Amino acid sequence: MCALIQFKNIIKSYTMGDITINASDGVDFEVCKGEFVVIVGASGAGKTTILNLLGGMDTPTSGSILVDGENIALFDEKRLTEYRRDDIGFVFQFYNLVQNLTALENVELATQISKNPLDPSHILERVGLAERMSNFPAQLSGGEQQRVAIARAIAKNPKLLLCDEPTGALDYQTGKSILGLLREMCDTYKMTVVVITHNSALAPMADRVIHLKNGKVQSMELNDNPMPIEDIEW
């Protein structure tokens, strides 16, 4: 069994007034360790719900989510916090860097709470920001900021790197290089990376692609020979 993540019949419903909406309506999928996974779907397909559930920010109404053998659907808030702390690295669409901290400090913000973090400055070097370590986010470009965010996520040495539209706020070229970096990190650190995006053009670069539609997994395909990001155009 290669599965790091197993979603089993996940239903997440929100009640608004007397209407109940199932944002996830029985999602099933699994992800193997070390894979680069892209979850694609249009707006309202249930991407964010999957992200929230997988990121330990929310719990499903029913179903089970096994991460490395543990059912995080049953976790209480405390255990979810520990889960996020130890197992998850998060890359946000808007980077979510702390403005008041330098690039290095932003990374340190994450490593100081980790069990066995990687060296922050080393990681920053790896993402190509050796020269900008002591800059504040406002002094960095969008791409650089996202690199800091990735470094912050990776430095925690998590089991899983979760990326929410990592290129959403970036221009085309920068977006591409960020995706390249993610791929590289995945390969270098043997890290499982899940990228959530609405852009299906990214599918070819993934080891595994999961298509979401109306809160369900529409299709899932494995890609034995993922394309380098440089070759993908959109």
Next chain:
Amino acid sequence: MVSKKMYWKNLRKNILSSKARFLSIFSIVFLGAAFFAGLRNTPGTMMKSMDSYLDQHRFADLTYIATLGFGEDDLKAIENIQGIEIEYGYQFDAQTLLNNKLTGVKVLTSSQFDENMINYPDLQEGRFPKKNDECVIDSQMALMQIKIGDQLKISNNQGEKAFTVVGIVNDVRYLAITERGTNTLGDGTNEGFIEILNEDNDFLAMPKELYDLRDEDLLYNQLSVKVEGAEQYNIFSHEYDEYIEDVNTKLKSTLSLRMSDLYETISSEAKEELRKAEKKYNNGYDTFVKNKDNFDATILKAKIQLTNAKIELAKNETQYLKAQGQAGKEVQKMLETVEQTAKELESSLDSLNKKLEDYKDTPILSVPPEIKEIQKQMSEIQKIIQSSQGAIDGFDQLNNASMQIQQAKLQIEAQENQLTLTELQTRNELESAQKELDKSKILLDEAKEDMNAISKGKVYTLTRHEIAGIVSYDTNVESITAIAKIFPLLFFLVSALVSLTTMTRMVEEQRGQSGTLRALGYSKWDVIKQYIVYVIMATFFACVLGIVIGTELFPRIIYYLYNLMMFKANAPTLIYSGIDIAFQTFMISVFVTLFATLSVCFKELNLTPAVLMRPKSPKIGKRILIERITFIWKRMSFNQKVTMRNIFRYKKRFFMSIIGIAGCTALIITGFGIKNSVSQIVPKQFDDIFIYDGLARLEEEIHAKEAKDYQEQLLKRDDITNVEYVYSQSIEMMKNKEDIYANLVVYQSMDNIQNFIQFRDLNTQKKLSLDEEGVILSVKAAEILGVHKDDTLDFQLNDVKYSVKVSGITENYFMHYMYMSQTLYENITNESLNFNNAYVNLKDDTPSNRGTIEAFMKDKGYGNISYNDSSDSDFMKQIDSIDIVVVILIVCAGALNFIVLYNLTNINIQERKSEIATIKVLGFRRKEVYDYIFRENIILSVIGSIVGMFLGFVVHMYIIRTVELDLTMFERHLNVMSYVYAVAITIGFTMLINFTMRRVLNKVNMVESLKSIE
């Protein structure tokens, strides 16, 4: 119009959607306005309520007390002064037995008790006196187990009388619970007052001699005056004082004139009397002298005649014996003797006659007839003898003559005895007349002295400035005014700042929306108007509500607390609300906030719609100063660094927090500081400075030699360790146009006095050295007079002015003192010192010990002994009222701290929602998230507290100096514990706020982290 409709709808939505923000501005402005208006209206309310109470109970605007009483003519003299209402009565000191202890009371009388009377008492229970042996009593005395129906026997030097208690009252002349004045009897204190009717009680008020002196049947010693039209002024106002002063001048001059007339009359009457008496005495003396001379001459004459008679007798006897001698030779010898006697008698007659010469001018009273009779008989005897010579042989005849001679002898003897007796008697009479004369001479001299001593008759005026209760009320109002001056302002400053940041935040948050509106074609003004309306909606109503509730609430609470603890007046609260105060409140709260909003709007919205619609770039992170100090920065943990950066990143927030927290600390420091400053002075004065155990008054002044005997007498006892005799007298000190009354204490021994009083410098606490060149002055007196060490100072003692050098200034808290050595005193006055008081130290200062010593001393010519701790109990009660101030200040401080920190933390959290969500996603545990945000609050509290300590120091200094009375000095130094309490409470408040804000932090959803920054 449609667009406008949508516009208003948007505004309404704006308010509804940001209920928390709206409420936060609303509540801050509300609280600020409430505090400001409330505290500032408190003095007004206190004055208005008390004024109305005093008007209602017809407080006498003026009270005159005459030492010689007011007679019919005096009353007539002021009768036609317009615009006043006068009532006559008495007030006097008396004693009554309360709980088996003779207690001093002040007795006040009135002609009748009804609501038209002046100083109409506030009846608490029972009824007013109707009969002249009924009384109403002070409600404070009623607390000492006296009930309606009890009998109170009151007594003084004039007499005693029993009264039945029929009611319990409060009186406007005794507003404060504690102040009942002094008494000339007993231990000098009053426990309360009782009120009775004038009629039939006048004998207790003034000594009978006074009626005789003034030759009046009816006298009063108290005039209560109500000035018409005075009730339109507030009694605590200058206008009132001025209005009353006019009338007072008129009345006082009339009364003083009357009193000097009276003095003239009494003294000229007395002079006339004296003159008459003198004349009478002189006449009596003349008569006496004349009588005495007369008597002496008469006696002398009688003696001469008697002697003549004796000579005659002797001659007769000689003749007789010659005749008989022929019969016997033995007779010869006898004959010689008789002749000898006759000769002697003749010579004594000569001397008597010579003496008589002295009385030539004196009319001689008739010589007693018996003596003439004797002379007659003598000549008869002679005749018989002569006739018998012819017939010597007639022996019978001879015998006859002999018998007659014998008879005459007996008669002469009898007369002589009689004369001696008369002389003795008369002499006795004369002597007693002399004594009588001497006595009347003494009386005459005394009368002369008395005439010189006829007192000029003083009239004392009591205005509201002399009524202790009203003065103390006024002082309290002033303290509140001082507090109300700064504290609400601090509040306001903070609330204005808070609403300013809140509005800034709102305008910033809604940039996009504003941009959109602008892009849609709304004018800039339209957009700004939206915020203005929003701010006005929040501040206007909050302000109005704040003014109304604050004005209703705070004065009520404070006034209630004061009444509860210090003033027994059941005066209903009349809320004073000054238009000016409402206006000020309004200006500050509405306009300041509005102005702030406008400035934010112009700064933020003065951009093109396109720029507005883009999110504002987040505040750029910056390195802070501390980072430059590498050795500190390096030592900080990562979290500490983050916290420091955050604190200094938002400067506005930083300064507001510091102001708010510092204000909080300062308020608490001031609260505890005031309490400490006031309560410290009792132990300081009575434990540290006055280290004697008792001060005994001497019934009569004694000189130095007597003092030695007195001292020995006391020191013989085992239970008395030390005594120092002093002369103590009140003096008036003058310097720099200021003059104050003080106690002069002249001590005998420079070394010994220091066993009873500590002389030390206020600041350095170093012992002062006494010398004989100058005086030691108490510090507050020196301050008022502006006197420093080595300055000279004038003072007036017993109407004589002296000048002395000040050689030291000593720590002292109550009253003013001047300490002087005996040598200096005698040098400047040229009089030898007499002592009138004695400081005593006891071995064991226990009540039983005191009892025995007191009994002993009373027996030895000492009067009252006042112990070093009893004099402060009244003051201690008063100090309790300071607790109100402390509570008010702490509550204010807590509210301030809460408002500031709550709002700032809230804003902080709202502004950094995304950041918080991010760190949550990063896996920060709850506690770590709390720390991440709240550590800032703690550090801000620490910095704020430190700033607050300085602020508190300044505010405390200001308050203490403002509320300090002339006669007392408070401890000016803040004690360490005040700082400790203040910082602890401030940090405590912060912790509490942190704790309550946890909920808000928990509510921050991690999903926020996924949203774009807007």
